[in-house]
Amino acid sequence: MLQNDTFLRALRCEPTPYTPVWLMRQAGRYLPEYNATRARAGSFMALAGNPELACEVTLQPLARYALDAAILFSDILTIPDAMGLGLSFAEGEGPRFAKRVADESAIAALAVPDMAKLRYVFDAVAAIKRALAGRVPLIGFSGSPFTLGCYMIEGGGSADDFASVRRMAYSRPDLLSRLVAINAQAVTEYLGEQVAAGADALMIFDTWGGLLPAEHYRRFSLEPMREVIAALRRTSSVPVIVFTKGGGAWLPEIARCGADGVGVDWTVDLARARVAVGDHVALQGNLDPVALTADEASVAREAERIVRSAGAGTGHVFNLGHGILPRTPPGNVAVLVDTVHRVSAQLRAR
Amino acid sequence: MLQNDTFLRALRCEPTPYTPVWLMRQAGRYLPEYNATRARAGSFMALAGNPELACEVTLQPLARYALDAAILFSDILTIPDAMGLGLSFAEGEGPRFAKRVADESAIAALAVPDMAKLRYVFDAVAAIKRALAGRVPLIGFSGSPFTLGCYMIEGGGSADDFASVRRMAYSRPDLLSRLVAINAQAVTEYLGEQVAAGADALMIFDTWGGLLPAEHYRRFSLEPMREVIAALRRTSSVPVIVFTKGGGAWLPEIARCGADGVGVDWTVDLARARVAVGDHVALQGNLDPVALTADEASVAREAERIVRSAGAGTGHVFNLGHGILPRTPPGNVAVLVDTVHRVSAQLRAR
Numbered sequence: 001m002l003q004n005d006t007f008l009r010a011l012r013c014e015p016t017p018y019t020p021v022w023l024m025r026q027a028g029r030y031l032p033e034y035n036a037t038r039a040r041a042g043s044f045m046a047l048a049g050n051p052e053l054a055c056e057v058t059l060q061p062l063a064r065y066a067l068d069a070a071i072l073f074s075d076i077l078t079i080p081d082a083m084g085l086g087l088s089f090a091e092g093e094g095p096r097f098a099k100r101v102a103d104e105s106a107i108a109a110l111a112v113p114d115m116a117k118l119r120y121v122f123d124a125v126a127a128i129k130r131a132l133a134g135r136v137p138l139i140g141f142s143g144s145p146f147t148l149g150c151y152m153i154e155g156g157g158s159a160d161d162f163a164s165v166r167r168m169a170y171s172r173p174d175l176l177s178r179l180v181a182i183n184a185q186a187v188t189e190y191l192g193e194q195v196a197a198g199a200d201a202l203m204i205f206d207t208w209g210g211l212l213p214a215e216h217y218r219r220f221s222l223e224p225m226r227e228v229i230a231a232l233r234r235t236s237s238v239p240v241i242v243f244t245k246g247g248g249a250w251l252p253e254i255a256r257c258g259a260d261g262v263g264v265d266w267t268v269d270l271a272r273a274r275v276a277v278g279d280h281v282a283l284q285g286n287l288d289p290v291a292l293t294a295d296e297a298s299v300a301r302e303a304e305r306i307v308r309s310a311g312a313g314t315g316h317v318f319n320l321g322h323g324i325l326p327r328t329p330p331g332n333v334a335v336l337v338d339t340v341h342r343v344s345a346q347l348r349a350r
Numbered sequence: 351m352l353q354n355d356t357f358l359r360a361l362r363c364e365p366t367p368y369t370p371v372w373l374m375r376q377a378g379r380y381l382p383e384y385n386a387t388r389a390r391a392g393s394f395m396a397l398a399g400n401p402e403l404a405c406e407v408t409l410q411p412l413a414r415y416a417l418d419a420a421i422l423f424s425d426i427l428t429i430p431d432a433m434g435l436g437l438s439f440a441e442g443e444g445p446r447f448a449k450r451v452a453d454e455s456a457i458a459a460l461a462v463p464d465m466a467k468l469r470y471v472f473d474a475v476a477a478i479k480r481a482l483a484g485r486v487p488l489i490g491f492s493g494s495p496f497t498l499g500c501y502m503i504e505g506g507g508s509a510d511d512f513a514s515v516r517r518m519a520y521s522r523p524d525l526l527s528r529l530v531a532i533n534a535q536a537v538t539e540y541l542g543e544q545v546a547a548g549a550d551a552l553m554i555f556d557t558w559g560g561l562l563p564a565e566h567y568r569r570f571s572l573e574p575m576r577e578v579i580a581a582l583r584r585t586s587s588v589p590v591i592v593f594t595k596g597g598g599a600w601l602p603e604i605a606r607c608g609a610d611g612v613g614v615d616w617t618v619d620l621a622r623a624r625v626a627v628g629d630h631v632a633l634q635g636n637l638d639p640v641a642l643t644a645d646e647a648s649v650a651r652e653a654e655r656i657v658r659s660a661g662a663g664t665g666h667v668f669n670l671g672h673g674i675l676p677r678t679p680p681g682n683v684a685v686l687v688d689t690v691h692r693v694s695a696q697l698r699a700r
Binding site: 163166167170171210211212213214215217246248249266267268269272288290291293294295298302305321325 | 513516517520521560561562563564567598599616617618619622638640641643644645648652655671675
């Protein structure tokens with residue numbers, strides 16, 4: 001049905017004529033048309049909460065660039081918001097919750113939210129899917145159970161690398177386990193509904209798992225993600241990508257969690273990552289978002305270097321190693337997409 | 351000459367009766383006596399700049415705990431300060447420089463500072479060495495050439511993971527190369543003078559190398575550290591430890607830079623790190639500083655886990671995976687030191 005399924009085939013480690021590319025936060029503040037739509041919406045949450053506007057901004061980067069996938073415009077914190085924590089974004093600041101989930105009674109009271117409260121997300125998925133009309137696949141996503149837990153316990157972002165959350169892992173592992181278990185169930189239902197609404201692939205963003213000692217990472221972040229993927233597999237064969245920022249040293253384990261693709265941040269050497277994960281898992285990444293804010297010659301050079309480091313084989317989805325930065329010149333993204341497509345096609349033609 | 355040389359022997363991978371332990375920032379704000387001395391000094395720089403007071407705070411943790419090494423009380427930014435950048439610390443904030451080194455002309459004008467300007471540091475080393483009277487070894491230290499460069503380019507700490515520095519690595523690698531080369535020469539002279547003044551071991555803190563793509567890490571951080579160590583080796587056999595925070599995925603390369611010991615942050619599994627670095631390099635670390643702010647039972651459990659993960663063999667120096675946090679209860683440090691000594695002695699007795 002899809003006119004361009006390069007992204008899905010690369011995730012399945014099947015041959016593709018070139019390396020597919022999409023960018024984390026490709027619909028974002030570096031685009032003037034995004035800022036215009038957001039201004040019209042009034043706030044980030046008004047934008048993410050309106051399926052029509054969410055669809056509009058999702059499609060904006062596809063109108064400019066030959067990207068090989070669209071990703072739902074939303075936020076990773078919609079689930080805790082639906083749990084009743086009251087999400088908001090102050091202008092120029094990170095997320096804030098009206099309520100924290102920091103003690104035993106708050107965690108005991110926590111429950112998987114009614115998916116009807118997240119209907120606006122599934123409506124956005126359906127709207128985008130219709131608007132795409134089969135041009136490229138649509139990626140749905142969620143925060144990882146642990147990463148959601150970080151924000152829920154802290155009540156928002158953290159100035160000290162989520163010390164309160166890491167402390168709970170030592171002093172009350174039972175509470176943290178319960179929290180991530182509820183989140184895992186919520187994430188499973190949430191992603192399942194996104195697939196039902198039309199998502200062609202799923203991505204789990206584990207932004208903060210890399211702050212943990214290896215043992216705690218396994219227990220509180222990787223294992224819950226494995227459970228989510230196993231549960232999704234019971235009803236769907238949609239490919240799943242997991243991305244733990246700062247997880248470069250744990251790639252062999254991450255590659256065994258059941259995901260089809262593993263995202264890697266910009267500190268990782270892709271050739272070495274391939275050795276670490278084996279041949280049956282795709283790798284996604286990993287240009288430094290800062291490189292995309294440099295001059296065009298640097299963008300082209302780094303893009304080519306990364307395409308070559310992934311080899312001429314299969315199983316690479318080009319992306320950034322973290323979300324695109326607001327100060328990125330839109331022209332650089334065109335250079336990036338063109339370079340990835342051109343260099344990877346040449347490599348395969350040899 | 352030393353009454354307790356356990357730390358030095360562990361660094362040389364020789365047998366020791368127990369695992370030696372010291373803690374990054376062991377003389378710091380978690381100790382009431384430190385805060386009293388700092389209040390008397392008036393400011394952090396007045397404290398670090400006064401050899402008598404620096405000696406006083408260096409010895410404070412040794413009066414409380416059976417630590418196996420002392421570390422010079424100073425700051426990693428003394429070198430750029432001596433270059434004329436004007437270092438200051440606003441209360442409750444990070445370091446600030448009066449001048450930045452952000453463009454071509456500023457970098458062209460940069461030179462290795464006259465070591466006479468850092469005399470106060472070497473005087474502190476000599477004073478501490480006398481006051482220790484051979485009880486335990488004294489560790490001298492410096493920031494890594496790259497980490498110093500981060501602060502010099504940014505003019506202080508960074509809210510965006512030193513994006514300006516990482517951008518320079520793409521767009522003007524020639525400028526960044528020149529900056530770290532000058533820093534490497536300055537660090538070499540600075541550490542050499544610390545050895546001349548009595549330092550028994552040296553540590554190079556590479557706080558920000560872990561923010562770089564692997565290729566840039568090699569070029570702008572690891573290679574300059576290798577040059578510093580090679581130059582020091584020409585005049586001294588004093589052991590050197592390098593510590594790249596966030597370098598867990600690069601341990602095999604870091605272990606080949608010529609250092610006797612490699613510091614690892616709390617995300618690293620020590621048993622796996624041993625496999626990565628081989629048998630001829632010591633490992634230093636790696637309790638999560640947050641664990642040391644939890645309850646005493648958690649501190650003891652984690653300390654024991656890490657001692658066991660390092661194995662009953664040689665070549666482990668117990669430390670934190672990053673600096674001790676100001677909110678650490680002093681009683682927890684006693685539990686930590688006792689547990690490390692007791693459990694490691696039992697392991698060796700088997």
